[in-house]
Amino acid sequence: xxxxxxxxxxxxxxxxxxxxxxxxxxxxxxxxxxxxxxxxxxxxxxxxxxxxxxxxxxxxxxxxxxxxxxxxxxxxxxxxxxxxxxxxxxxxxxxxxxxxxxxxxxxxxxxxxxxxxxxxxxxxxxxxxxxxxxxxxxxxxxxxxxxxxxxxxxxxxxxxxxxxxxxxxxxxxxxxxxxxxxxxxxxxxxxxxxxxxxxxxxxxxxxxxxxxxxxxxxxxxxxxxxxxxxxxxxxxxxxxxxxxxxxxxxxx
Numbered sequence: 468x469x470x471x472x473x474x475x476x477x478x479x480x481x482x483x484x485x486x487x488x489x490x491x492x493x494x495x496x497x498x499x500x501x502x503x504x505x506x507x508x509x510x511x512x513x514x515x516x517x518x519x520x521x522x523x524x525x526x527x528x529x530x531x532x533x534x535x536x537x538x539x540x541x542x543x544x545x546x547x548x549x550x551x552x553x554x555x556x557x558x559x560x561x562x563x564x565x566x567x568x569x570x571x572x573x574x575x576x577x578x579x580x581x582x583x584x585x586x587x588x589x590x591x592x593x594x595x596x597x598x599x600x601x602x603x604x605x606x607x608x609x610x611x612x613x614x615x616x617x618x619x620x621x622x623x624x625x626x627x628x629x630x631x632x633x634x635x636x637x638x639x640x641x642x643x644x645x646x647x648x649x650x651x652x653x654x655x656x657x658x659x660x661x662x663x664x665x666x667x668x669x670x671x672x673x674x675x676x677x678x679x680x681x682x683x684x685x686x687x688x689x690x691x692x693x694x695x696x697x698x699x700x701x702x703x704x705x706x707x708x709x710x711x712x713x714x715x716x717x718x719x
Contacts, residue, residue: 609630
């Protein structure tokens, strides 16, 4: 492994790492080799486990500990996967960029979902876990996305509509968790918006309202970094806003 250090950060890094001063150079990127770290199952111990979240101690070196909040069992932890398994793994969840098309307009589907860790409603997009039933299909992320879009919004993604995988998986907060989400774009044709509802939400999910954004409003939210109420939003909502506002969905 290596760190790619921008030139203006060289001297500070050398001072912290006690690397002797180097001759002044320009137009290059420093490659500083780091010791390879390999985490095996035997180096992992369970600290806390529930149905939806677990906490493991990754004892990656003698006396060194890193805590991993995860949805996975100890046998399925990302940290202990081989390179081959890492590249092939399914994400924990799917996040959906849903673009609704009527005869007169195109809108990005968002709504407010109560997030207990934030203590308030946060501007959100349809999202949910990839279930075992999804994993057994030919396209697990598309299967999960269609189910979540219907459950959370009442919108059916028809065979005549467009759905594609934008990202096979992205880490959500890799500094504290191995949780990953895939991203799917669905372009759905509707006669109107009368089908929209939150009737399918279950458990601790609490949702309200629908905010149907045109491209101008999506760009405004991107530029301000805040939702219509003036609050910040999640990275996946930012990704959906970007994908919609930049017309990337039209390039698929």
